[in-house]
Amino acid sequence: MCIFISLIIGIIIGGSIMYYKARYLLHDQKTLYNELQDKKIKLNEYQKELSNHFVYTIELLNKMADDYRHLYHSVKKSANFFLPNTHIQDNIHAFNIKKTTIKNEQLPIVEAPLDYSSNVEDTIKKS
8 A cells, every 4th residue: 555655646746747847848948949030030130231231332332433434534534635645645545444354264273382391301300
């Protein structure tokens, strides 16, 4: 009889411990899920902000390029007006602004540079 009562008390204590432990784990899981959702929202906001920043930067660069073209044409007109019939006029025309494509060319690397001396025997003898 004593063993049976001990078994029932053990089952009740074990069940209550399991209940509170599961409740605690469920609460932790919910807080982690909420934090994950908050981080996702912040990440999306940051990505939007970053994309807006790059769009704004591109617009500024385009505006700078247009302003540079206007400045160049103003300098060219002033030079033509103030310096007629000189050799500078030929140089100015040589630097006409043209839209060019930038080619991503690289020089071929024949041999990779070494970070150490090729004379290993000499360094061993000196030591």
